[in-house]
Amino acid sequence: MLHSKITGVGMYVPETVVTNHDLSKMMDTSDEWIVERTGIKERRFFKEGEDTVSSMAAKAAAVALERAGKKAEDVDFIVFATLSSDYNFPGSGVLLQRKLPFRQIGAVDIRAQCSGFIYALSVADQYIRTGTYKTILVVGSEVQSNVFEKSDRGRSLAVIFGDGAGAVVLEATEESNKGILTTRLHSDGRFAEELYLEHPGSRRKERFNPDMMENGELLPYMNGKLVFVNALKYFPEVIREALADCNLKDSDIDLLIPHQANARITTAVQKEMKLPDEKVVSNIDRFGNTTAASIPIGLCEAWEQGRIKDGDLIAIAAFGSGFMWASALIRW
Numbered sequence: 001m002l003h004s005k006i007t008g009v010g011m012y013v014p015e016t017v018v019t020n021h022d023l024s025k026m027m028d029t030s031d032e033w034i035v036e037r038t039g040i041k042e043r044r045f046f047k048e049g050e051d052t053v054s055s056m057a058a059k060a061a062a063v064a065l066e067r068a069g070k071k072a073e074d075v076d077f078i079v080f081a082t083l084s085s086d087y088n089f090p091g092s093g094v095l096l097q098r099k100l101p102f103r104q105i106g107a108v109d110i111r112a113q114c115s116g117f118i119y120a121l122s123v124a125d126q127y128i129r130t131g132t133y134k135t136i137l138v139v140g141s142e143v144q145s146n147v148f149e150k151s152d153r154g155r156s157l158a159v160i161f162g163d164g165a166g167a168v169v170l171e172a173t174e175e176s177n178k179g180i181l182t183t184r185l186h187s188d189g190r191f192a193e194e195l196y197l198e199h200p201g202s203r204r205k206e207r208f209n210p211d212m213m214e215n216g217e218l219l220p221y222m223n224g225k226l227v228f229v230n231a232l233k234y235f236p237e238v239i240r241e242a243l244a245d246c247n248l249k250d251s252d253i254d255l256l257i258p259h260q261a262n263a264r265i266t267t268a269v270q271k272e273m274k275l276p277d278e279k280v281v282s283n284i285d286r287f288g289n290t291t292a293a294s295i296p297i298g299l300c301e302a303w304e305q306g307r308i309k310d311g312d313l314i315a316i317a318a319f320g321s322g323f324m325w326a327s328a329l330i331r332w
């Protein structure tokens with residue numbers, strides 16, 4: 001039976017560090033408010049002309065490929081998770097395809113926001129299980145710093161998000177009880193407008209008009225409290241669904257890498273699942289919420305820090321815009 005196994009991990013974050021103090025010079029906020037509500041101390045902002053979603057992905061992918069002992073030519077397919085593609089179309093997958101010496105392989109973009117990386121991983125996993133492809137590059141990359149207004153009007157969202165990219169190489173393996181054991185995906189579109197960016201969309205006669213800028217209609221909207229409450233419910237639920245698939249329990253988890261939405265959400269999930277600190281990855285203090293990039297960045301850091309050993313059970317889980325939520329279990 002074919003399974004898919006992660007054989008290389010990589011990440012890239014832009015050089016520019018923006019602290020809460022830096023933000024408090026641009027808007028009415030404070031380090032205390034941001035740390036208390038979100039756990040974030042600093043985040044990275046991309047540099048125009050140097051970083052793009054696809055260029056950051058290429059840097060993370062190059063590291064992942066090298067660690068997997070693979071060349072770009074060996075890759076059979078690209079699955080790219082992002083909500084902040086370089087262009088409205090085409091997607092970022094093809095822009096990544098031309099940045100490294102890949103063959104003319106298929107490249108698909110996944111739009112599942114904070115759950116994007118797990119959705120991407122599950123798509124790649126199916127192609128490997130069916131024997132269609134042997135080596136797939138899965139990436140999550142985001143530029144968020146330019147979608148929020150760095151002003152009093154935009155402060156509730158501007159302080160939460162950051163830029164960065166992470167990538168994994170997924171390869172076919174016949175080793176039993178190794179690699180991706182299960183993936184679980186969910187959505188509930190009734191909540192689509194509770195965390196969304198309406199424009200430029202195709203619903204209206206004019207996709208864009210100058211008033212939209214003035215009225216703040218080009219800014220994302222988030223019902224923070226509703227997102228918070230639902231995240232607390234669905235994070236443990238979707239992780240336990242995956243554990244049940246494999247006849248495993250909370251205490252079998254060696255490392256939980258949750259999407260870095262908010263440190264308070266991570267702490268609550270950790271408490272609910274009774275996991276000690278050393279079994280939970282939290283790096284939101286340094287990177288903020290990097291949406292589809294946060295899980296592969298967390299995975300890469302944990303691997304680099306020696307927190308992942310052969311045979312460990314890794315759980316990844318996410319909740320976000322859609323609402324969409326997802327989990328996966330990986331036996332390393």
Ligand SMILES: CC(C)(COP(=O)(O)OP(=O)(O)OC[C@H]1O[C@@H](n2cnc3c(N)ncnc32)[C@H](O)[C@@H]1OP(=O)(O)O)[C@@H](O)C(=O)NCCC(=O)NCCS
Pocket residue numbers: 028029030033034037038114155156157159195222223224225227228231261262265289319320321
């Ligand atoms: C966003 C979030 C941190 C806001 O925290 P909160 O306690 O709900 O705060 P509120 O939105 O109720 O705002 C409280 C007050 O702080 C103010 N405020 C909002 N943003 C602020 C900022 N950056 N700095 C200072 N004050 C701010 C509000 O205007 C409000 O003031 P008021 O009481 O005078 O009206 C919280 O709702 C949250 O974490 N939600 C989950 C979001 C998430 O994880 N999103 C990622 C998607 S996966």
